[in-house]
Amino acid sequence: MTNTDDLSSPVFDSASQGAGAAKAASGAAVTAEALKARKRRRRKVALLVLLAAIIAYLIYRLLSGGDSLPGISSQLPHYETSIYGATQPLGVAVSPDGDRIYVTESGGSHLVRVYDRSGNEIDTLKPPGGASARLPVYVAVNPVTGDVFVSDRLGETVNLYDEDGRYRRRFTPRGPLGKGANPLGLAFDSDGKLYMTDVSGGRRSHRVLVFGNGEEPVRKIGSPGAFWFPNGLAVDSNGDVYVADSNDGRLAIIDPNGRLAGSIQRGVADGDLGLPRGVALHSDRLYVVDTTAHTVKVYGVSGDVRKVPSYIGSFGVEGIEDGAFEFPNGIAIDGDGRIYVTDRENNRVQIWTY
């Protein structure tokens, strides 16, 4: 390595020192120049070595999927296993303790199937009436009470169950804002406040409804035409709402004042969306299920909704093998970071972990 001792060492041998004064002066100048040139070369080499080391380190981190790089993690989850048994599953949610996984099936018996962490079916939920009169779509669990909310497309209502799976009642939006709502996506904030996407009527009436303690919404999000078949949604700790504005092909980010703070748009570039359906937030990451891309896209979020989420990567490809999706739809993440994704046409729920 280059150091000061090396640079002060004699460069020429003693025989060259017997020349005349002019020659000596000239020789001294040449020696100084040579020393400078050598010094520059050594600096260049050192810089190149340092650069190569940095590049090698970056490549190693990228390939190994290791811990976070300064600023942002590039790590993506890997496929772990699948839960089978639900027919054309659409929605999924996890109880606060992570021990009950709720899965809605849009085919078959139109049940909500409940699994334990090992994938064993432990219960089924259904409202009164036959299978032909219900079509469960999305499911969410109140983090405060443990109550389970299931949107029913055919019933145009939400069916409410307690934490043990007992049917309690219909949750029917009321009042000037809620009457006639056709619930689809469901999400809770950490205080147990319910957010619901409403697809009643035509496009101009699609919106997000926010509830307090009762069945009458306390406010709505979205001016006429703002959303087009909004599906899944998620709420962060600041009260920002991430909505899969599905038919518009975008992920809309709404601040607590109901204003559009940002979005991820439809397109074909990395991180662009096609048909977003399921949405989940966990830690500093946003997950969006892109149904027609057969993948889950992962973004970094900073907590400041004015900053567009940074695309990290995606997991899952189209297919029927383990880790491949055929029209994935819903997503839920438990407290340990286990990711559940409904894989509709493969009739299973996939589990991905870090």
Add this chain to the structure above:
Amino acid sequence: MAQARLTLLGLACAASLFLGTAASRADNGPHVAGAGIVTDTCASCHRMHTAQAPKLLRESQNALCYTCHGSSATGANTDVEDGIGYSGEGRKGGKAGALRGGGFEYALIDSGAASGQQSEPPNPGGSVPVLAGTAAATSSHSVDFSEQTAWGNGPISETANYGKSIQLRCGSCHDPHGNGNYRTLRAIPQESGAGGGVTILDATKYVYTTENYWQVEDANAPGFIANISAWCATCHTRYLSSTSFTDSGDAVFTKRHRTDQASQGSANCIQCHVSHGSNANAEQTSSGGVHSLEGVPAASGSYLLRIDNRGVCQMCHK
């Protein structure tokens, strides 16, 4: 300078023409209408270089269609798999209803109750009521791209010819990009081999659901009832007939029930059949497993009929 201004004016006019050609709404499909075409609209269904299906589609056609129009209808108000219509532009709110065309997997036809009304005239007293919940389809125009026979396809034939084998997809009959036709029906269905098409002008209001399957006329689309039999006959060519008294000259479809009448309650295709799928039963001795055509293996199912067994006959021929 003046020439440059003129050029700019011309370019502005040309641009305004393009901006003004946003496609119309509703039956022309959300893929090209609604909020209008934006620069990324195409990419929702197509891929230029990495398509996985014909027509540069990113997925197989039906899987794409069912993603919005399938069970639970998470992207549309029409669930053609279950035969359910949800509240939307075409309805005045309220509860989900039965799709007029039935459904490919399930339907809401209360064919049993309809069978009990055979003593009633079909119009206006008779009705094919709607079920509260879905029942499995017993017959459908399978759109799973499986081989099936387009019964009666082709011209009159002196030798037995039942029709050619075809493979149907949603896009065989519907144009996803919209074409101004009723329900985006193709004037000439794909694989029909028809020489000319049938145009049914689009409705001004859209009524997708019914409370009575027998009421087939669409008051918002007066051309529908007048032209629908001719449209069906672009594939089922030899089923179209104006009389049952004369021989057609065809070895198979020799004498045929009249199917060309153009009014509610009269003899036309849609008066007895639904287009997507029916849940009617056809299990009685003379109807179940009946040979549809001489020499052809018995087919199970209800032949897209609106009423159990052959109740559609008795609705008129009491």
